[in-house]
Amino acid sequence: MTTDLATSDPATATHAAPPPLAEPSGWHEIRLTVNGAPVTAQVESRLLLSDFLRDRLRLTGTHVGCEHGVCGACTVLVDGEPARSCLTLAVQCAGAELRTVEGLAPGDAPLTPVQRAFHECHGMQCGFCTPGFVMTATALTEQPQRPDAADVADALSGHLCRCTGYRNIRRAVCQALDERFADGPAGRGE
Amino acid sequence: MRRPERPGGSRLKPTPFDYSAPGSVGEVLALLADEEREAKVLAGGQSLIPMLSMRLARPGLLVDITRVPGLDRLYADASGALHIGAAVRQSRAADDPVVRDGWPLLAAAIRRIGHPQIRHRGTVCGSLAHHDPAAELPAAALALDARFVIAGPGGTRTVGAADFFVATFQTAVAPDELLTEVVLPPRAGDGWAFEELARRHGDFATVGVAVTLRRAPDRRTVAAARAVFCGAGPVPVRLPAVEEALTGTDAGAAALDAAASAALAGLMPADDVHATAAYRREAAAHLLVRACTLAWERCS
Ligand SMILES: Cc1cc2nc3c(=O)[nH]c(=O)nc-3n(C[C@H](O)[C@H](O)[C@H](O)COP(=O)(O)OP(=O)(O)OC[C@H]3O[C@@H](n4cnc5c(N)ncnc54)[C@H](O)[C@@H]3O)c2cc1C
Ligand code: FES
Ligand code: FES
Numbered sequence: 001m002t003t004d005l006a007t008s009d010p011a012t013a014t015h016a017a018p019p020p021l022a023e024p025s026g027w028h029e030i031r032l033t034v035n036g037a038p039v040t041a042q043v044e045s046r047l048l049l050s051d052f053l054r055d056r057l058r059l060t061g062t063h064v065g066c067e068h069g070v071c072g073a074c075t076v077l078v079d080g081e082p083a084r085s086c087l088t089l090a091v092q093c094a095g096a097e098l099r100t101v102e103g104l105a106p107g108d109a110p111l112t113p114v115q116r117a118f119h120e121c122h123g124m125q126c127g128f129c130t131p132g133f134v135m136t137a138t139a140l141t142e143q144p145q146r147p148d149a150a151d152v153a154d155a156l157s158g159h160l161c162r163c164t165g166y167r168n169i170r171r172a173v174c175q176a177l178d179e180r181f182a183d184g185p186a187g188r189g190e
Numbered sequence: 191m192r193r194p195e196r197p198g199g200s201r202l203k204p205t206p207f208d209y210s211a212p213g214s215v216g217e218v219l220a221l222l223a224d225e226e227r228e229a230k231v232l233a234g235g236q237s238l239i240p241m242l243s244m245r246l247a248r249p250g251l252l253v254d255i256t257r258v259p260g261l262d263r264l265y266a267d268a269s270g271a272l273h274i275g276a277a278v279r280q281s282r283a284a285d286d287p288v289v290r291d292g293w294p295l296l297a298a299a300i301r302r303i304g305h306p307q308i309r310h311r312g313t314v315c316g317s318l319a320h321h322d323p324a325a326e327l328p329a330a331a332l333a334l335d336a337r338f339v340i341a342g343p344g345g346t347r348t349v350g351a352a353d354f355f356v357a358t359f360q361t362a363v364a365p366d367e368l369l370t371e372v373v374l375p376p377r378a379g380d381g382w383a384f385e386e387l388a389r390r391h392g393d394f395a396t397v398g399v400a401v402t403l404r405r406a407p408d409r410r411t412v413a414a415a416r417a418v419f420c421g422a423g424p425v426p427v428r429l430p431a432v433e434e435a436l437t438g439t440d441a442g443a444a445a446l447d448a449a450a451s452a453a454l455a456g457l458m459p460a461d462d463v464h465a466t467a468a469y470r471r472e473a474a475a476h477l478l479v480r481a482c483t484l485a486w487e488r489c490s
Contacts, residue, residue: 026208045209045252046242068240072307081281081310087239088311091209092232092254136307157391158305 030094035103043090050074052090053100061101061131072159075132076100082136101131104138114138114176123172125163133159137173146181204242211254215341215370221253222366223343229253231368233316234279236308261370266292270376276369280309293374295382295400299330302384305392319369323358324394329420330384332428333400334374342367355425380404381489383481387473397421397459397470401481403441405489412436419474422459429456432478441486449482450475
């Protein structure tokens with residue numbers, strides 16, 4: 001994983017102590033890994049992971065729709081598993097390894113098979129839901145065995161899309177899975 | 191879940207609280223006993239964090255129990271009973287081969303919770319302690335004769351499933367106590383099924399039913415039956431009349447009809463925005479028949 005975030009992005013910067021608050025509230029120092037780069041930050045206990053990523057690390061690829069767990073736009077990978085960043089506190093992620101959509105193809109790196117499939121299959125229209133779908137689909141392609149159709153439907157049901165009608169999203173995910181599992185369960189589709 | 195109001199288009203934000211991730215059950219209990227600030231257990235956060243963001247809950251301190259060593263244990267003991275610690279995530283339990291082989295009803299009920307993105311973080315014990323009346327796991331726990339191990343200031347006690355679920359969002363766990371694990375006795379050979387009606391895949395059940403059936407040694411009759419409904423009252427509902435209608439029968443059409451009639455007569459669900467009571471009752475009777483048919487086929 002490249003760490004080009006370090007030069008262009010505050011992700012790797014150690015965040016200075018926060019300004020004092022009017023009301024008492026616990027602040028904690030957390031250390032975690034975001035897209036392969038180590039991050040140390042002071043966070044307020046109540047800071048949601050989605051807001052930490054977007055407002056503090058300026059990783060605005062993670063979108064925020066409903067902010068109560070229903071739409072899936074904010075889905076990121078926490079230790080490899082897709083999870084709602086709006087239903088996770090930043091402070092719960094101390095020691096965790098996070099991946100967001102920015103980490104998939106940083107800088108000039110080629111798109112991942114999942115990203116390419118969304119492009120080729122027209123798996124998006126406005127794109128608001130896309131980062132969440134892409135992270136869930138990425139986790140599906142990283143499973144040791146090809147997930148069956150029911151597992152794919154179950155995983156995609158955790159995301160809402162108001163534009164596409166889902167068919168092209170499912171096609172994209174199937175294309176990425178075909179590529180990844182072309183040589184049997186151990187094959188690497190890249 | 192109700193859509194929150196957002197005055198001025200502002201973001202959803204919890205009120206301020208402190209956070210602690212202690213390393214032992216003793217420390218958890220000491221923090222929960224804090225009388226200065228209202229302390230609340232934080233497990234997977236999949237029910238609690240939305241409530242914080244909507245400011246329906248305003249705790250002073252969250253005690254994250256997922257880093258307590260030992261609470262993440264999931265194992266079958268020497269007697270064959272399954273122990274699920276408070277930090278065990280729903281996905282992990284549903285995917286565990288021991289759970290799938292020995293307690294397939296539990297695995298099936300977990301897979302009906304929301305979506306994988308929720309189950310990766312939500313815990314089994316968190317769902318039981320939260321006790322939403324439409325949730326799947328309380329019904330499954332009652333069908334499987336779960337025992338609940340609760341640690342508190344006065345020591346540790348064990349509560350049976352019949353006494354654990356007290357009312358909507360209320361259980362035998364007091365605010366200064368911790369549900370440390372749930373224990374399921376071995377149920378080898380029982381047929382099982384979890385059937386539910388939900389508006390969309392992944393939604394809470396409008397109504398649902400967990401069924402277990404056991405074949406008598408003659409292999410032709412029902413030796414024991416258990417049927418527990420969710421979404422049908424403030425606590426998981428077990429109807430003796432339904433179970434009596436099945437026990438001793440061949441689980442054939444007449445017996446299933448009698449069980450469905452007993453469910454129609456005995457269930458007293460509430461009207462709400464999702465469904466009328468009459469619709470829920472009718473749906474529950476159909477789900478019961480389907481679940482009994484499946485469970486009978488799955489008996490070994
Ligand atoms: C989009 C979405 C869909 C969902 N769909 C479903 C569904 O279909 N069916 C369903 O059943 N659930 C559903 N859920 C809820 C989910 O199952 C939660 O994970 C579960 O209800 C709570 O578990 P948790 O570990 O996240 O607990 P938390 O949210 O951390 O805690 C919930 C409550 O229980 C208390 N608590 C937690 N653990 C303990 C303990 N060990 N001892 C004492 N108190 C404790 C907390 O203090 C809190 O009050 C859904 C959630 C979302 C966001
Ligand atoms: S913003 Fe997190 S699920 Fe909608
Ligand atoms: S592409 Fe617009 S919401 Fe999915």
